[in-house]
Amino acid sequence: MGRSAKPVVLQLLEGNKGKYSKAQLQERLEREKLIQPKTDxxxxxxxxxxxxxxxxxxxxxxxxxxxxxxxxxxxxxxxxxxxxxxxxxxxxxxxxxxxxxxxxxxxxxxxxxxxxxxxxxxxxxxxxxxxxxxxxxxxxxxxxxxxxxxxxxxxxxxxxxxxxx
Known part of the structure; x- marks a missing residue:
């Protein structure tokens, strides 16, 4: 079984070990914002x-x-x-x-x-x-x-x- 995905912010803190491009990281960050639960x-x-x-x-x-x-x-x-x-x-x-x-x-x-x-x-x-x-x-x-x-x-x-x- 593979490793579970990490949030983009955590990946950046750990040094971008996956060597993703800035564009890939930005796209992933935007997708993560879309699934952020509400607070109402x-x-x-x-x-x-x-x-x-x-x-x-x-x-x-x-x-x-x-x-x-x-x-x-x-x-x-x-x-x-x-x-x-x-x-x-x-x-x-x-x-x-x-x-x-x-x-x-x-x-x-x-x-x-x-x-x-x-x-x-x-x-x-x-x-x-x-x-x-x-x-x-x-x-x-x-x-x-x-x-x-x-x-x-x-x-x-x-x-x-x-x-x-």
């Missing part, structure tokens, strides 16, 4: 809690400013916000009840054990972490998707004569 339906799904809906709206406002969210991203962003809301709820319960809780086993012995929600909290954290990289919500994720200014160098005599072949 960025509303939180009804199944989100009120806390998660507030987070959804906050994230949409932030991500719209840098053109990182479209209509097709709504569900993934909703999953992130749902996990965030559940994480906050778990954290509140753990803070109220403490990290250790009493547990009575079948032999009627009472022991102190780690709070059961700690496991759930960890799973929610991992879910949030993986989804946050998709939207560039961490410094490392933003560094990966940042597009540095391309160095425009002056064309050599050969490039002027033969183009970018």
């Amino acid at each position: 339906k960025l509303k939180p799904p009804s199944w989100l809690s009120s806390f998660a809906k507030k987070e959804f709206k906050r994230m949409v406002n932030e991500l719209k400013e840098v053109d990182l969210v479209t209509n097709v991203d709504v569900n993934a962003l909703a999953l992130y916000c749902d996990a965030y809301g559940n994480y906050v709820e778990c954290t509140k319960v753990i803070q109220e009840e403490g990290l250790m809780v009493e547990y009575t086993n079948k032999a009627a012995e009472t022991n102190k054990v780690p709070h059961p929600l700690l496991t759930k909290q960890k799973a929610l954290f991992e879910q949030m972490k993986s989804l946050s990289t998709e939207f560039g919500l961490t410094p490392a994720a933003r560094a990966k998707i940042a597009i540095p200014k391309l160095n425009e160098k002056e064309e050599s005599d050969e490039e002027k004569m033969f183009g970018d072949v």
Whole structure:
């Protein structure tokens, strides 16, 4: 199976290893713009809690400013916000009840054990972490998707004569 296609901008950042001409790259860039999803339906799904809906709206406002969210991203962003809301709820319960809780086993012995929600909290954290990289919500994720200014160098005599072949 062949490699999956990369966006033109990413190809240019990696050095145009395919050695495409400027005309080919420009044509591909124009085709990519044609399939860019719209951003007119960025509303939180009804199944989100009120806390998660507030987070959804906050994230949409932030991500719209840098053109990182479209209509097709709504569900993934909703999953992130749902996990965030559940994480906050778990954290509140753990803070109220403490990290250790009493547990009575079948032999009627009472022991102190780690709070059961700690496991759930960890799973929610991992879910949030993986989804946050998709939207560039961490410094490392933003560094990966940042597009540095391309160095425009002056064309050599050969490039002027033969183009970018």
